[in-house]
Structure formats: structure tokens, C-alpha cells
């Protein structure tokens with residue numbers, strides 16, 4: 368059982384490596400071929416150089432006994448030229464390989480970004496609200512995207528050193544085969560220590576991810592623009608900085624403990640290798656003094672031993688490194704293996720356009736993943752074609768959740784959401800979302816041009832389309848944009864030079880324009896006017912039906928004065944729809960809506 372588990376485990380590792388090599392290969396096959404060829408040729412240079420050196424030394428020592436210095440010089444000259452040529456080739460190959468390596472690393476790195484981004488877009492929204500996912504993402508982002516590059520270097524290291532080991536090893540074995548055995552002895556304990564610590568470091572990395580994430584969170588609080596105002600006004604800087612330092616200290620201490628243990632283990636293994644190496648050198652020197660080998664041989668074998676030892680060590684270290692990389696790669700593939708749950712059905716039904724009966728929520732229940740609380744309980748509602756409905760209720764009553772279910776960002780735990788009687792789960796996700804344009808409370812502020820900020824609402828229309836300006840006019844954003852130095856071509860936000868920051872209300876107008884531009888049947892504005900001044904809010908709602916151009920709309924708002932014009936108002940309380948009707952009907956009912964309305968009206972008077 369244990370063996371089978373181990374085998375499965377190991378085969379998974381091999382798979383990781385294989386998958387990573389496939390990514391590297393597909394990113395640029397020719398770059399991979401070029402790099403491998405250069406590595407092989409480069410690795411043959413040291414033995415060539417060493418052999419010429421041996422010949423040179425032997426020729427020179429023989430020249431000491433010769434009566435004709437001219438003859439010795441004639442024999443030395445071609446060797447000196449050959450050495451020069453080898454050095455020249457080596458320099459040339461080093462430059463070319465640096466170029467090839469750098470380029471290939473860029474190609475692989477860009478491909479990895481592409482793969483990670485594709486996955487980040489595809490995963491369900493629920494993952495972004497799940498701490499375990501953040502751990503995976505953090506690990507994938509921090510380490511795994513550089514690992515295939517490390518893997519490349521590692522394979523190059525192993526390949527190159529294997530060639531070197533073969534050439535140097537053959538030379539040594541021709542001298543004395545016992546040296547081959549001595550070569551291996553000191554390397555084994557070193558490699559065992561390395562493998563043991565690779566395991567330990569990885570276990571520690573897994574354990575420390577949440578601490579690391581917590582520390583990065585405090586770091587982002589301290590340096591990001593979003594918190595800069597509160598941090599200064601509430602003087603939170605010292606507190607967050609202290610917490611950050613404490614977490615980092617804990618991480619540093621744990622790491623130091625491992626490093627200390629590793630350093631002492633390394634010392635003993637290095638001692639063994641130093642003793643073995645001395646023994647070999649002494650043996651070669653003894654053989655020379657005895658006249659069994661020439662001075663050239665002395666240099667050749669000494670150097671060959673040193674280089675073979677280094678090469679063997681590098682090969683084994685490279686293999687241990689592969690083991691190491693494989694663990695890191697598992698982070699990347701753990702992320703890439705996440706399967707989205709919200710996917711297209713096998714036989715999708717088309718989204719009705721134009722819809723005839725409209726959208727229905729039928730006895731919908733919903734729990735957020737990882738939460739025991741029911742966010743929606745038995746909700747049923749209807750939005751007819753061209754109708755405007757409003758969702759009102761206190762904070763946390765479930766309004767935004769209903770919209771997330773409508774867009775299929777989540778799926779009901781029970782019940783269904785239907786368009787013209789077709790369950791939204793039977794439609795293609797992309798087609799469904801094309802028909803709904805939502806501006807959430809926490810809408811996005813893109814630090815792009817004003818035009819692009821609106822155009823992002825409908826990528827199918829050309830980016831210089833007149834409809835962009837019309838949408839801006841409908842939402843009131845046009846007035847704001849016209850005051851910018853470059854009008855629609857002005858960058859928004861302060862992230863880039865020449866960007867102009869807008870007020871919250873002005874950003875909101877831009878985001879509403881984005882919703883208007885989308886060629887959808889339903890428009891959802893979640894707290895659309897919370898930051899608009901009373902005049903702007905009045906303008907939006909006075910003309911709201913004209914602005915809609917026949918679309919259906921869902922309004923979510925706490926300002927009850929603005930929902931009077933809705934055809935129907937749904938009142939939510941702790942996830943339930945507790946009342947439904949027009950403004951007048953609900954007031955007459957004297958229930959929750961009437962109480963909320965009265966409270967607001969009193970405060971405004």
C-alpha cells in the first residue's frame with residue numbers, strides 16, 4: 368500500500384515535470400533546440416582545453432632536454448594556436464548562449480503569464496472569496512511562474528555537466544578506475560542532506576503561506592492608495608507596520624532555524640569531500656614522482672578529477688533541484704487544475720432575445736460556499752420585458768446576492784432562475800452575461816482613457832464609436848469628460864502620468880455610461896446613484912425610462928425616494944422577500960417599506 372502510494376506520488380511528480388517541459392517546449396521549440404545544442408558544444412570545451420594543456424606541458428618538459436630550441440618552439444606553436452582558438456570559441460559561445468537564454472526565458476515567462484491569466488479569468492467568482500484559493504493563487508503567483516525558468520536552467524545544468532562528467536570521467540578511468548569510486552563517495556552524503564532539506568523547506572513553505580499572505584496584506588494596507596487616507600487620519604500606520612514586522616520576524620526566525628541546521632549538516636559532508644579530494648591529489652602526485660606519469664598527465668588528471676567531481680556534484684544537485692522544482696511546479700499546477708463549476712451546458716439553449724415573458728426567480732435558496740448562513744431564502748420575483756423593478760432592504764438583506772445569481776456568478780442551492788421559462792443553467796454563460804449589464808456598488812475604476820472606460824462595457828462596438836459619447840450623455844458623464852484637457856482621450860485616475868482623478872460621483876457616472884453602452888436586455892444598477900449629488904440623481908431618475916430605451920431594469924438602492932417610479936418594488940429582509948408592490952401599494956400596506964420610507968422622509972424634512 369505504502370509503495371503504491373509512493374509510486375503514485377512519484378508519477379505525479381514526473382507528470383509535473385513533463386507538463387512543465389511541454390510548456391517550455393511549446394513556448395519556443397527553436398529556442399529550446401538552440402539552447403540545448405549550445406550547451407552540449409560548450410560542455411566539450413573544458414576537456415579539449417585540458418588536453419591541449421597536457422600536450423603543451425609535455426612538449427615543454429621534453430623541450431628542456433632537447434638541443435634544438437627551434438624544434439621545440441615549432442612543436443609548441445600549433446598547440447598555442449589551438450588553445451587560442453578554443454578560448455575564442457568558448458568566448459563566442461558564452462555570448463551567444465547568454466543571448467539565447469535571455470530570449471528564451473522571456474518567451475517562457477510571457478507564455479506563463481498568459482496561462483495564469485487565462486486561468487484567473489476562468490475560475491469561478493467563489494474562489495476569490497475563499498481563503499484557500501488565495502493561498503493557492505499566492506503560491507502560484509509568488510513562486511510557480513518562475514519555476515519553469517528555473518527548470519530550464521536546471522536541465523541545462525544537468526545536461527552540460529553530464530557531458531563534462533562523461534569526458535572528464537573517461538579520462539580519469541583511463542588512468543585508474545578506482546578514482547571513479549572515490550569520486551562518488553563524498554558526493555552521496557552531500558546530496559542526501561540536500562534532499563532532506565528540500566523536503567523540510569517545502570513543508571515549511573506550505574505551512575507559512577497564510578502567514579505570508581497576512582504579512583502581504585499588511586504590506587498592501589501600508590503602501591496602497593486605497594487605504595492612504597484612513598491610515599493617516601486614524602493613525603493606523605504604526606499599528607499595521609508593527610503587525611507586519613511581527614509576522615515577518617516569525618517567518619525569518621523559522622527560516623533561520625532551518626538554515627542553521629542545514630549549515631551544520633553541510634559542514635560535515637564538506638569535510639568528507641575535502642579529505643577524499645586530498646587523498647586523490649596525493650596519489651596523483653606520488654605517481655608523478657615515481658615516474659609513472661608525466662607532468663602533463665599530473666595536470667590533466669588533477670584538473671580532470673576536480674572538474675569531474677564538480678560536474679558530478681552539479682548533476683546530482685541538478686537532479687535534487689528538479690525534485691525541488693517539481694514541488695514548486697505542483698503549486699502552479701494546483702492552480703491550473705482548478706476546474707470552474709460554472710460551465711456551459713452540454714446542449715445549450717439560446718438566450719431568448721427579445722424576451723417575451725421575462726425573468727423569474729422561482730423559490731430560490733442560496734448559501735455562499737463556506738458559509739452556513741442562508742443568504743437567500745425562498746425568493747420568487749418577476750421582471751417583465753421593459754419593466755423596472757427595485758430591490759430595497761437593509762444592509763445584508765440579500766439584494767446584491769440576487770443579482771449575482773441572475774448573472775450566474777453563483778448558482779442557487781435550491782430553486783431556479785429562468786428567462787422565458789428557460790433555466791439560466793441551460794444557457795451559455797457568455798451569452799447570458801451579454802444580455803445583462805450590471806454596475807455593482809464596488810464598480811471598477813479603470814486607469815485607462817475616459818473613452819476606454821465606457822467602451823469596456825461593449826467590446827463589440829468600435830472603440831471610436833459615436834455610441835460611446837451617447838452613452839456618456841445618457842449617464843451625465845459627458846459633462847465631466849468634456850472638462851478634461853484631452854476630453855475622451857484623457858487618462859482617468861492617478862496611476863499613470865497625465866491621468867486626471869475624478870470624484871466618486873464622477874466615476875460613478877462613467878460606470879453608468881459603461882452599462883448604458885452594453886447592448887443588453889437587462890440593466891442592473893446596484894446603488895447606482897449613491898455618490899451622485901441630488902441634482903444628478905434627479906436627472907438620472909427623471910429620465911430613467913427614456914434612458915433605458917426599452918430595456919428592463921433592476922434598481923438597488925437605499926434612497927427610497929428614487930424608487931417610486933419602479934413598476935414593482937421588492938422588499939427584502941434577512942434574505943426573504945417580505946413585501947412586493949408599487950410604491951403606493953406598499954405605503955398603504957404599512958409594513959417594512961412604509962416604515963423605512965417614513966424614517967427616511969422624516970430625516971430629509
Ligand SMILES: Nc1ncnc2c1ncn2[C@@H]1O[C@H](COP(=O)(O)OP(=O)(O)OP(=O)(O)O)[C@@H](O)[C@H]1O
Pocket residue numbers: 496735736738742760761762763764765766767768769808
Ligand atoms: N462572498 C460572500 N461570502 C459569504 N457571505 C456573503 C458573501 N457576500 C455576501 N454575503 C452575505 O450574504 C448576505 C447578503 O449579502 P448582500 O451583499 O446580498 O446584501 P445586500 O442586501 O446587497 O447589502 P448592502 O445593502 O449592504 O449592499 C449578507 O449576510 C452577507 O454577509
